[in-house]
Structures are given as structure tokens and as C-alpha cells.
Amino acid sequence: MGLNTSALSIGRSALLAYQQALQLTGNNIANAANPIYSRQTANFAPLRGNVGGLQLGQGVQITSIQRHVLESLEGRLRGALSDRDAALTRRAALNRVELLLNPLGETNLGTTINELFSAFHELQNTPEDASVRGLVVRRGEALASSIQQTRRDLLLQREDLNADVVALTDRADVLASQIADLNVQIASSEAGNPGAAAGLRDQRTALLQELSSLVHVTVREQPGGSVNVYIGNEPLIEYGTSRGLKTVQEPAGSGLLNNVVRFADDNSVADVRSGQIAGAIEARDGGIDSQLSRLNTLARALIQEVNKRHASGQGLTPWTGLTGTYAVNDANAALNTTAAGLDLTPQSGTFFIDVRDVATGQTTRHQITVDLDGQGGNDTTLTSLAAQIMTTTGGAVTAAVQPDGRLSLNAAAGTSFSFADDRTDVLAALGLNTFFDGRDASDISVNALVSASPSLVAAATNGLGGDGSNAGLLAALVDAPVAMLGGVSLAQYHQGSAAESAVAANAATNALDAADVMLGSLQAQRESISGVNLDEEAVRLVMYQRSFQGAAQYLSVVDEMLQTLLSLVR
Known part of the structure; x- marks a missing residue:
């Protein structure tokens, strides 16, 4: 048997x-x-x-x-997935920036720049036309509004990317915990029985791929079936323990905040190199912050170049009283020093104050000298400038430093005053007889006095109502090279910003296409094996x-x- x-x-x-x-x-x-x-x-x-x-x-x-499963292929596949999803995130964000700076409609920032200077050109031909003066003011307000709106839109996109970094990091943290749990289950199931946890391994593979979509990781299998997972050179998961990931807000300059990815256990910075998180960070820091910086530079250049030219001209209405829009930090500091704190740095030279007798119409020109050569200990301060104006004009114009650091000028009874031929930039630096107010894209606006009274638009250089020569000089600024902009004009600089965004978006698209090809090839290889x-x-x-x-x-x-x-x- x-x-x-x-x-x-x-x-x-x-x-x-x-x-x-x-x-x-x-x-x-x-x-x-x-x-x-x-x-x-x-x-x-x-x-x-x-x-x-x-x-x-x-x-x-x-x-x-x-x-x-071929583990080396799985590693390359995870890397390709990280690269593809980083490129996908980056392209989506940069395409939105490009659309913002290159809108499909006719109205855009470049259009409003050209419209303002076209209005100045029209004012050159008809300087006494109140409707044209009103047009200049409206075009200036439209340009300032367009710049501020562009900045707000960029900041909204930046906030969205910052929020994405938080949400994606939170998801990565959850995935890391789940992978650590599976490590324990797999090791327990395969103890003395290798291969018994094939289903659990597939679940872990799926989680590792999703984690790789968020952040580039390196995976190393350990004896017993568990895996250690690294971000850069730092471990994220070891056997059944995840260090965790979190985001921390940190200052990024210019009043901005960045969400930074850190390990939860010791608050050290995680070396996020690829994946959706890196794509969002790169688009935020490289794409949007670059355009915000360029927009601020454009706004500062626009404010300063227009104000320097405008301050040397005269409107239809002379001044009887005027307070500068820009303050100094220290009235006793030389005006070209950091202690003074002016955005536009004045230089040595002269400008003129023309005092007009209202009754007779007679005008007397007074030369004001600004000494900023750093020699002799007598460099011009706001205090000394105010004293010089009063002395030189014989009291026809009183000058006083306000408690907040601004300069106030007032004409004596029966007189008025205007400015001419400023070779020092001090008038624009102090906000006297300027067209624009503000410092950059965050607060650019038309000077409130000019906005309320377009007759103050300084179209003339000789004080005559029919003179539009200063308006012509203002109109020419759109194509004039500007040192602050690297020697290109205001119009060219904005065109460069738009072109830069288009090039960046196109590069992101090309990178995505290449990453898609690589990922597709590796997925095909995996399919042939697994x-x-x-x-x-x-x-x-x-x-x-x-x-x-x-x-x-x-x-x-x-x-x-x-x-x-x-x-x-x-």
C-alpha cells in the first residue's frame, strides 16, 4: 500500500x-x-x-x-516621473505668467505704456487744450493701474504656487507614513517566506511612484523586504519610521513669504530637486519672482525718468504752495547718502526757482545750488536746502522741513513760483513738481495734485502757456535709453519682460516634451518586464x-x- x-x-x-x-x-x-x-x-x-x-x-x-520587477528600472522610472511632473507643473505656471504679460486681447501693459507717451506727444502740439491735459492724466492713471494690477495678478499666482507647495508637501508626508507602515507589513509577511507579500509590494510601488511624482526620491531595498527612502542625501523613511515633511513660511525679501519644505522631526531643509513640489518652487522663485522684480524695476524707472523730466517743466498754473511727496530719513544727512534714504539719488548741480509777481506778471529767476561732492563738509542736506531757498529768493518762497521729513514750499503773498532746468534730480527725488507718485509697482500712481488739476501737467520749459516743448521731451522718454534698465528704453524693457516669459514658457514646454518621451520609454520597458x-x-x-x-x-x-x-x- x-x-x-x-x-x-x-x-x-x-x-x-x-x-x-x-x-x-x-x-x-x-x-x-x-x-x-x-x-x-x-x-x-x-x-x-x-x-x-x-x-x-x-x-x-x-x-x-x-x-x-527590475529594481534598477523602477528607480529610473521614478526619476523620470519626478522630472516629468516637475516640468508639467512648471509649464502650467509659466504659461499663466506668459498669458498675463502677453494677453490675447489688445489691452495690455505695453499698450498702456505707449498710450501715455502718445498723449504726451499730443500735448506737445496742443499744450493749452484742457481735454488733452485730461487725457494725459487719465492715461497716466491707466498705466499706473495696469502696473499695479499686473503686480496683483503675479502675486495671486505666487500665492497659488505657495499654497500648492503646502498641499503637495502635506500629501508627501501622508505617503511617507503609509510607505513606512507597508514596510513593517511586508517585512512581517515575508519573514521566512520571501515573495509572500507581492500584493503589498505592489501597493508600496504605487505609493513610491506617487511620492516620486511629488518629490525626487532615492529608494534602497533592505534585507527583509523594507525600503529606505531618501530626499537628496537625507533619509525620509527608514524601515517603519518616517521623519515627516512640513512647510515653514520664511521671508523672501520685498515683503514676500516663501513656503519652504523641511523635515518634520528636526526642521532641517529638505533638498527638493524635482517633482511637482520642485516645479512649483522653481516657477515661484524663478518665473514669477523674476517678473515681479522686472515689473518693480520698470515702475521705478518710469516714475523716476518721467518725474526728472516733469520737474524741470511748468504747467499752465504756477505754484503758490507745494509739499514734496518723498521724505528723507534724516534732514541733516547729505541728500545723496543712504542716511537720507531717498530712492532717487540727487547729484551736484543747479536748478532754478522762478518767482512771479502776480500783479505785474514780472518773473525773477533764482539759482539754487546743490553740492554733493563729498568734500568740504558742506554737502547739501534737506535742512540746508530749505535755508538756501529762503535766502536765495529773499523770502519770496519760504521753505520748511516737515516733521515727517518732507520739504514744504510756500510763496509769499502776491507771488507764485515754478521750477526750471533741474540738473540735480533733487526736485524729482523730493517729489516736487512731479507727475508720478510712489516708489515701485506696489504703489505707483499719478501725483494727487496733478490728477486733481491737469493744468499742473508740466508741458512747458519756458513758462509760456503755448509752449509744449517739455511735453515733447516727456514723449521721447518711451524710446530713450535708461541706465537703470541696462541701457534699454522703457518700451524695450517691457518687451523684454514679455519675451522672457514667452521664452521661459517655451523652454518649459520643450522640457516637458523631452521628459514625456523619456517617461514613455521607461514605462514601455517596465511593461515588457512587469x-x-x-x-x-x-x-x-x-x-x-x-x-x-x-x-x-x-x-x-x-x-x-x-x-x-x-x-x-x-
């Missing part, structure tokens, strides 16, 4: 082995469309035995389930089915043999 018992064991082992193999094949077929599933195959081995001194064997068994081929599975299905049927037939024969033996016994 020993032989027949062995024969039954052989048949039984075959039935069990091929039943399991059929189930495994069915599972492969069921997951054929599952992108994170890795194909599994059964490894068979004979059961060895000794029957009557003969090595006949004891049947077959499945020794292990093989999960078809993916399910239904034709191959169909072949295995038939093979295992026939093997199962053969085992069943074999058992039927053995059963007949047993019945024959039993009948002999009876």
Missing part, C-alpha cells in the same frame, strides 16, 4: 500546485489593465522521496511566487489546465489500481 499512498500524494501535490498556478494566472489576467501591478509567476520544484530504495519523487510543489501579456497568460492557462487534467486522470488510474488491490484482498 506504500506505493499507492505515494502515488496518491503525487497526484494530490500536482492538483494543488496547478490549482494555485491557475489562480495565479487568473490574478494576472484580472490585473492586466492595472498600471501598478507586477506580473507574478509560480516557481515549481519537485518533491523528492525514497520509495523502496528508488528515488521516484513525491510530486511537485510551488516553492515561491516570483514578482517580475506588465501582463494576455497571450502569454492564455498559453499558461491552457498549460496549467492540461496539467491539472493530467493529474486528475493520473489519480483516477491510481484509484482503479487501489480498487483492484482491494478486490484481491477481499
Whole structure:
């Protein structure tokens, strides 16, 4: 009976082995469309035995389930996924910036720049026309509003990217915890039984891919089946422990805040190099911050260049009282020093104050000298400038330093005053007789006095109402080279900003296309190794089915043999 018992064991082992193999094949077929599933195959081995001194064997068994994965390919795939999703995030953000600076409609920042200087040109021809003066003011207000709106739109996009960094980092933190938990489960399941946790490994692979989509990671498998995960050279996950990720707000200059990714356990900075998080950070810091900086530079140049020219001209209405719009930090500091704190730095030279007798119409010109050569200890301060104005004009114009650091000028009774030929830039620096107010894109506006009274637009250089020569000089500023802008004009600088955004968006698109090609190639390679081929599975299905049927037939024969033996016994 020993032989027949062995024969039954052989048949039984075959039935069990091929039943399991059929189930495994069915599972492969069921997951054929599952992108994170890795194909599994059964490894068979004979059961060895000794029957009557003969090595006949004891049947077959499945020794292990093989999960078809090439870890080096998985690592390259995760890296390509990080690069693709970083490029995708970057392109989406930079496309929005490009659309903001290069809108599809006719109205844009470049248009409003040209419209202001076109209005100055029109004023040159008709300096006494109140409607044209009103047009100049409205165009100036439209330009200031357009600059401020562009800044607000850029800041909104920046805030969105900052919020994305927080949300994506929070998701990465959750994924890291889930991967750490799976590490423990896999190690426990595979203790003494390698390959037993194929399903858990697939789950971990999916989580690692999602994590790689957010941030570039390096994965190193450890003995026992767990993986350590690194961001840069720093561990994020070790066995069942995740250090965690968080964001911290930090100053970024110009009143801006950046959300910075840090490890939660010790607050150290995480070296985020790729993935959606890096794409958002790069678009924020490189794309948007660059355009914000350029916009501020454009606004400062516009304010200062227009104000320098405008301050030397005269409007239809002379001044009887005027207070500068810009204050100094220290009235006793030389006007060109950092202690004075003026955005526009004055220089040595002269300007003129023309005092007009209202009754007679007679005008007297007074020269004011500004000394800022740093020699002799007598450099001009706001205090000394006020004293010089009063002395030089013989009290016709009183000058006083206000408590907030601004300079106030007032004409004596029966007189008025105007300015001419400022070679020092001190008038523009102090905000006297200026067209624009503000310092940069955040607060640029038309001078409130000019806005309320367009007759104050300084179109003339000789004080005559019919003179539009200063308006012509103002109109020419649009194409004049500006040192602050690197020697290009206001119009060219804005065009450069628009072109820079277009080039950046195009580069991001090209990078995305290249990353897509690389990712597609690696995904195809993974599919050839880890993916399910239904034709191959169909072949295995038939093979295992026939093997199962053969085992069943074999058992039927053995059963007949047993019945024959039993009948002999009876």
C-alpha cells in the first residue's frame, strides 16, 4: 500500500500546485489593465522521496511566487516621473505668467505704456487744450493701474504656487507614513517566506511612484523586504519610521513669504530637486519672482525718468504752495547718502526757482545750488536746502522741513513760483513738481495734485502757456535709453519682460516634451518586464489546465489500481 499512498500524494501535490498556478494566472489576467501591478509567476520544484530504495519523487510543489520587477528600472522610472511632473507643473505656471504679460486681447501693459507717451506727444502740439491735459492724466492713471494690477495678478499666482507647495508637501508626508507602515507589513509577511507579500509590494510601488511624482526620491531595498527612502542625501523613511515633511513660511525679501519644505522631526531643509513640489518652487522663485522684480524695476524707472523730466517743466498754473511727496530719513544727512534714504539719488548741480509777481506778471529767476561732492563738509542736506531757498529768493518762497521729513514750499503773498532746468534730480527725488507718485509697482500712481488739476501737467520749459516743448521731451522718454534698465528704453524693457516669459514658457514646454518621451520609454520597458501579456497568460492557462487534467486522470488510474488491490484482498 506504500506505493499507492505515494502515488496518491503525487497526484494530490500536482492538483494543488496547478490549482494555485491557475489562480495565479487568473490574478494576472484580472490585473492586466492595472498600471501598478507586477506580473507574478509560480516557481515549481519537485518533491523528492525514497520509495523502496528508488528515488521516484513525491510530486511537485510551488516553492515561491516570483514578482517580475527590475529594481534598477523602477528607480529610473521614478526619476523620470519626478522630472516629468516637475516640468508639467512648471509649464502650467509659466504659461499663466506668459498669458498675463502677453494677453490675447489688445489691452495690455505695453499698450498702456505707449498710450501715455502718445498723449504726451499730443500735448506737445496742443499744450493749452484742457481735454488733452485730461487725457494725459487719465492715461497716466491707466498705466499706473495696469502696473499695479499686473503686480496683483503675479502675486495671486505666487500665492497659488505657495499654497500648492503646502498641499503637495502635506500629501508627501501622508505617503511617507503609509510607505513606512507597508514596510513593517511586508517585512512581517515575508519573514521566512520571501515573495509572500507581492500584493503589498505592489501597493508600496504605487505609493513610491506617487511620492516620486511629488518629490525626487532615492529608494534602497533592505534585507527583509523594507525600503529606505531618501530626499537628496537625507533619509525620509527608514524601515517603519518616517521623519515627516512640513512647510515653514520664511521671508523672501520685498515683503514676500516663501513656503519652504523641511523635515518634520528636526526642521532641517529638505533638498527638493524635482517633482511637482520642485516645479512649483522653481516657477515661484524663478518665473514669477523674476517678473515681479522686472515689473518693480520698470515702475521705478518710469516714475523716476518721467518725474526728472516733469520737474524741470511748468504747467499752465504756477505754484503758490507745494509739499514734496518723498521724505528723507534724516534732514541733516547729505541728500545723496543712504542716511537720507531717498530712492532717487540727487547729484551736484543747479536748478532754478522762478518767482512771479502776480500783479505785474514780472518773473525773477533764482539759482539754487546743490553740492554733493563729498568734500568740504558742506554737502547739501534737506535742512540746508530749505535755508538756501529762503535766502536765495529773499523770502519770496519760504521753505520748511516737515516733521515727517518732507520739504514744504510756500510763496509769499502776491507771488507764485515754478521750477526750471533741474540738473540735480533733487526736485524729482523730493517729489516736487512731479507727475508720478510712489516708489515701485506696489504703489505707483499719478501725483494727487496733478490728477486733481491737469493744468499742473508740466508741458512747458519756458513758462509760456503755448509752449509744449517739455511735453515733447516727456514723449521721447518711451524710446530713450535708461541706465537703470541696462541701457534699454522703457518700451524695450517691457518687451523684454514679455519675451522672457514667452521664452521661459517655451523652454518649459520643450522640457516637458523631452521628459514625456523619456517617461514613455521607461514605462514601455517596465511593461515588457512587469506588465501582463494576455497571450502569454492564455498559453499558461491552457498549460496549467492540461496539467491539472493530467493529474486528475493520473489519480483516477491510481484509484482503479487501489480498487483492484482491494478486490484481491477481499
